[in-house]
Amino acid sequence: MNTVPHIEVRDLTMAYGDFVVQGGLDFVVNKGDIFVVMGGNGCGKTTLMRALVGLQRPATGSVVYSGEDFWSAGAEAQQRLKRRLGILFQGGALWSSLTLAENVALPLAEYTGLPPDRVDEIVAFKLALVGLAGFEDFYPSELSGGMKKRAGLARAMALDPDILVIDEPSSGLDPLTARRLDELIMELRDSLGTTIVVVTHELASILSIGNNSIYLDSESHTMIATGHPQDALKNGHPKVRHFLTRGGTT
Amino acid sequence: MRDEAAWQLDVRPARVDEPDTLLIVLGGRWCIDQSLPSADTLTTRLAAPVCRVRFDASKLVDWDSALLTYVSRISKSCMDRGIAVDSSGLPPGAQRLLAMALAVPEQKLAGRDSGPQGTFTQVGAATIEFIRGAPQMLGFLGEVTTGRARFRRRDLWLEIEEVGPRALPIVSVISFLVGLILAYLGADQLKLVGAQIFIADLVAIGMVREVGALMTGIIIAGRTGAAFAAQLGTMQVNEEIDAYKTLGISAIDFLVLPRMLALMLMVPLLTLYSGFIGMLAGLLVSMTVFDIGFFEYYTETLRALEFKQFAVGLSKGTVYGAIVAFAGCLRGMQCGRSAEAVGHAATSAVVTAILLITIAASIMTIVYYQLGI
Ligand SMILES: Nc1ncnc2c1ncn2[C@@H]1O[C@H](COP(=O)(O)OP(=O)(O)OP(=O)(O)O)[C@@H](O)[C@H]1O
């Protein structure tokens, strides 16, 4: 695997008012990585994701995409960088007034000049990839929680983004669907070269798909480990090993 | 019910030769449906020379969370005073649950609001917030006026239908009653000069020029402005607006402009309709109560209504429509991430809209008067 830095995070601190959620974050996500963000509930994984994708200005530090600093770039450059990102929100965040097909089609219609029938084909294909073929005309309110998650992923993949940022893809999914999703994520990386940043608690996924990771600690409010999850499991920080074995080691 | 149904509590030094250990003997029934002693009464006993607390629960018959909260209150007070707590005398289940509750230490978070504030502080804070909000409001106005509406025709139609036809019943009722009030008001004053026929002028000009638009504006503020704020607020809660942002798609173009357009089209029409209903009410009152003939009233009304009255009414309706949409969408987009915030957004949309409508109405009335329109 090549090691071209795709996202470089430098001395990032994120805060809500005076409350520092995470500080001193320093890590690099290489092109084609499946980069896992680990940590207990409320440690700031979602907050980190929001800083990465340009939704929440960090208190200090920088997020650099292929050499370009997102937060000090101009509005136009930010817009351009955003188009290279696909995002799955923790709650799905599907547009409630649009059907599933329209949800997936909107980014395509915005950024490609494709004719409607081509768009429809792509939409049907993306929905099929996440196991939702046939649900094109359903509204988000007519779906189960796990289905919304998968539809959100289909929308995030709509434009074949360079970087896919996924917040807890498998929470609320049954074990078989969760496994299919892991396979899909690996396939996206292998065949399209997508860089994937994934927030997950699913130990099986972390260990089987991740090839790089950070662990955010909620007590010291900073990262306490980085590297391959398998290494972290074997000889990482005791807290991380504790986490990766569901408290099996101490 | 057994006899042991009452709680028993005895607090005493563990042994005579061990005055630094306090023994808390719990007996009987300690359940949530009873009135139990407060743990605070015990804290006076947690002073020197006590440096250890033990429990004896051998006479305990039945317990639930009531016992746990009691014991954990005592444990907390002990910890604050540096007194050791030995919970080995408690039932094993209670020990395990207490250990679990203490396993994750309480988070001391900086920047948390502390307690409720006094009325003056609140009023002050609200005022500062409003003034601070002004630039944001202007920024939003800028975004809206430079936006490029992009939406599907179906969405615009849905909005128009929701805003227009569905509002007809309430607009009818209110306009009819306001027309009626105007007619009575006029009749009373004009009787003095024996010119009751001018009721027709008063009602026609009043309704078409001023009151129709104002009433419609206020009805739509309560009906549609609040709905807009709640819709966009809920989208904010669901992170739908964030999803637009991350794609670099303007939520203004997609969500705000169609709503703006729908209201700017429909409110003037509703204003016209409101004026018509108001005049109808005036006619009915004049014919039945004040003995004015239908034909007389009709010609007087036609004489009174010049084109400029319609122009003024329609212009006001358009402005009020824009204001309601603006306020509703602004508050919706500013909404926080909770159910409470959505409710607040809806309320605040109505208040903002009515305030701005009243200001706009005054300005336009003065300007039109100066221009002689
Ligand atoms: N809008 C907000 N205002 C203030 N504090 C917030 C806000 N959102 C989150 N927080 C705080 O920031 C911390 C991190 O929240 P975040 O949502 O990033 O956690 P997370 O790691 O994604 O947790 P989870 O695994 O449960 O999804 C939490 O302590 C939370 O209380």
Ligand SMILES: [Mg+2]
């Ligand atoms: Mg989260």
